[in-house]
Amino acid sequence: MAKVSVLNVAVLENPSPFHSPFRFEISFECNEALADDLEWKIIYVGSAESEEFDQILDSVLVGPIPAGRHMFVFQADAPNPSLIPESDAIGVTVVLITCTYHGQEFIRVGYYVNNEYPDPELRENPPPKPDFSQLQRNILASNPRVTRFHINWDNNTDRLEAIENQDPALSCSLPISCTPVKGLGLPGCIPGLLPENSMDCI
């Protein structure tokens, strides 16, 4: 069983303008002290069509972690609009929060994100080139999709040291290797599949 279980992720400042940072208040529980830090990441799915548009907004180490309940706020800057395909700028996409321990991902929390113009005028007649400064980001906070993975928590210290040694190199390679984002058990990742009124309930 996972030594760490996520109790809650609260989406702060939602909805918010497109350029404002993401803020997630993450509470988790750890049932025995962890020897090493957890690594949390926020990944913004730029386009449902392709993983190449995924952006890792930020990654942060969290520790030390004794047994108990803990919470922290994970803040990351808004995605870089220039990396988002224009056709995908407006509509529904996904933001992922992942957590890894010793380089192994054990939880992935996915949220649907709806980007739209709050201004009805703009909504009716969107500019040909998306105007990100006018966009509002709305995270469907009430409906996270949580996927848990079974990982090996019990590394002996030797191996652990080895991993620590490799850490810089490892994290360097991560942006490239860590892109198996898409499917993530999020059916209906494609914008059109999500009924529009589901956003209204927020």
Next chain:
Amino acid sequence: MKLLKPTWVNHNGKPIFSVDIHPDGTKFATGGQGQDSGKVVIWNMSPVLQEDDEKDENIPKMLCQMDNHLACVNCVRWSNSGMYLASGGDDKLIMVWKRATYIGPSTVFGSSGKLANVEQWRCVSILRSHSGDVMDVAWSPHDAWLASCSVDNTVVIWNAVKFPEILATLRGHSGLVKGLTWDPVGKYIASQADDRSLKVWRTLDWQLETSITKPFDECGGTTHVLRLSWSPDGHYLVSAHAMNNSGPTAQIIEREGWKTNMDFVGHRKAVTVVKFNPKIFKKKQKNGSSAKPSCPYCCCAVGSKDRSLSVWLTCLKRPLVVIHELFDKSIMDISWTLNGLGILVCSMDGSVAFLDFSQDELGDPLSEEEKSHIHQSTYGKSLAIMTEAQLSTAVIENPEMLKYQRRQQQQQLDQKSAVARETGSAASVAGVVNGESLEDIRKNLLKKQVETRTADGRRRITPLCIAQLDTGDFSTAFFNSIPLSGSLAGSMLSSHSSPQLLPLDASTPNSFGTSKPSTEPAAVAGTRPAGNSVNKDSVNATSAPAASSPSVLTTPSKIEPMKAFDSRFTERSKATPGAPVLTSVTPTAVERLKEQNLVKELRPRDLLESSSDSDEKVPVAKSSSLSKRKLELEVETVEKKKKGRPRKDSRLMPMSLSVQSPAALTAEKDTVCLSVPAPTLKLPMPGPQKAFTLQVSSDPSMYIEVENEVTAVGGVKLSRLKCNREGKEWETVLTSRILTAAGSCDVVCVACEKRMLSVFSTCGRRLLPPILLSSPISTLHCTGSYVMALTAAATLSVWDVHRQVVVVKEESLHSILAGSDMTVSQILLTQHGIPVMNLSDGKAYCFNPSLSTWNLVSDKQDSLAQCADFRSSLPPQDAMLCSGPLAIVQGRASTSGRQAARLFSVPHVVQQETTLAYLENQVAAALTLQSSHEYRHWLLLYARYLVNEGSTEEGAAEGTAASHRAEPPLPASLHRMSGTARHPKG
């Protein structure tokens, strides 16, 4: 009979593979398939039993849901005590759950329905051993073992007292093992497998007793489970799926000779589950009819793949009742209520049925005593049903029984003490941390959370701890780890780690001291910490932090955390096993006195203020954990009488008792009359023994044997000293009795009566004529060519016998032991002949021969050590490998400090300062101890820390440069990320 199908008990349509009713009958667990994981749900029983409760919105139906299993859960079983729930699943794991008592309701994050968990059940152990799906788990009747079986063809017996220890792996099945049952008297365990066999194993040696195959020869096809069952009287074992004349049966196997002459016939498809009623029944006696007392009988429920359920009484030839079409799919599991009148049945179709019988239908259940009596008379013993009355009288046949008895008694005590505490502590911790509400914390979390940079420039957030865990196995983890992590007193460690043995440990003084710890078990010992009785010198009236919670008290900058800390601690201590109850026979005077102390001394603020200046004379209670616990209890009783006192005081109470103001002391003298003025220190002396052996070193193997008064020559009794070094042996005789001996690779020395100290080379040559000590020996120690003698008058001498020089000459320990009930817990002599004294208050001093001073080299209560966090600067290869006298003295307190510090949310700057100061101290201490290796280690660490910290703070230009050089080149993406992180917009 009443039949009910509570539709609300479901796994959202997914199959339910297992059901088990809690022994107290208030709840039941189901296990099965969840959304994309295994699922264990704990349900409230009362809505099943009573219609009113079912309709009442305020009565929760589901108590807790655990989605932690990664795959389908095949079996859930409560321990007989009801304390634990074990679940086994397709993820090859067995999880053991225990209820967490104080963490409030929560939801399962990400589960579609936002259902709150009313009760919190926490996984306390995960048992990994099976290489395939776990099909069944079973607790032994006395809860000491947990058995699990799996499709990997094995049965594993786990030590339920010490998870995850495996006692045995039973191999022998050649097919998937799908069911387990324990003999109610604990002598056997039976397993049934797809290999068409049922095997009975002995618990004595975990070997196969018998393998029964005949009734299963015809068995084809597979059932998901084969849950067999043993009758409560132990006479019969009933298998699941067996065949008789091509008809599916449940085979009855007699314990006597494992005969298979009878079976339950009638089901049209394979029997998946058999479950005996836990009760033994006898015929209902009708009023007036004086029927002859009939034979007791058992009751058994049989569930089958044919979706029907039959209930049998062993006194009837036909089933009592058969219910067809109860479910749409195969029956998977059955559980009886403890009173034997109800059963829950679950099915693959995802529903559950409840059957309620009346006593008229089943008969009069025998009481537990009567049942136990049957066991006693049939088997001579019973593990399962031990009533309080029998505990003391039962014949103990094996160590298991003895252990069980002890545990049982302990539990009773625990329960009582828990109740006692419960009444005292109503304070709710939930939602309040550090005196702030969770809401307040959340508002400021982003600003307050500590963010640092690691050596390689990554952001690192220290999360805010909002709750400690209160699981039993956690109780030694954090709070105790601070005083203990560095503790070398092995016995102290052991007394902490094995609470059930506490009473024994406490009576063996684990170190010598200025006074023998009082070992009277009665109330006197309980009311005062050991050793306190000889509290002769007047000590500062302000009380001092004690070993139990130094981290709480040593950071004066923050006061608020105390509340939370204390309440947490007390909450946790509730879960700590092994606290004996003292029904207080306390003289009221003592109690009154303590109350005075409480009022006078224990305002926490006072305490904090005083803690800084009382640093020097802080005599910390070396009271063993037992007396501490006793004290705690004692305090509680005091507290109860004084209503309205803040709860936190009670935590501090035991500490204050170790130090008392002169006024208080005189008062105490009057009441207890144990205080003896002792102007001079007197260390304990070893008494003469008939013989003893001392291992000097294991590599090369060297040991010393001493035999006193072996031979008499002309009326003089001689003592023999024998030394064996790698097989080479020499011996000599001495004229007086040898009190103590010590050896090193260079010398062997013995201290005899009449204050004589003799020194020999390791080859047996006498190096010196006997040395006459100034007073009788207390402790003797050798390292290399150095010999250290600590006398009973608390003077210390060190000689270099090879160079024939004195290193330390009769130095008194008065200055370091002065004025308190401290004891020397450990003595060390370094390779360079520097003596180091570890005191019971956690301080360690070394004697600096060149300056003739005692230098403080280690202090467990040192706030610097508690706050210092230099982890990021540790070299990649394990820095803690650095060994030497300093490491020995300080122990390996690696993480506790960091954790304590962060729990106080110490500002980073403060932590930096303390870390620097701490590292300075370490460097200086290593230097004084002339431990070059450690000096190098700490100096390097210090330098590295300076460099690292320099890079995160502005300024320290060299530091930045150095760390930049050390940093590997980052790819562009990471540069961007860290760039954004450094200049947050919000």
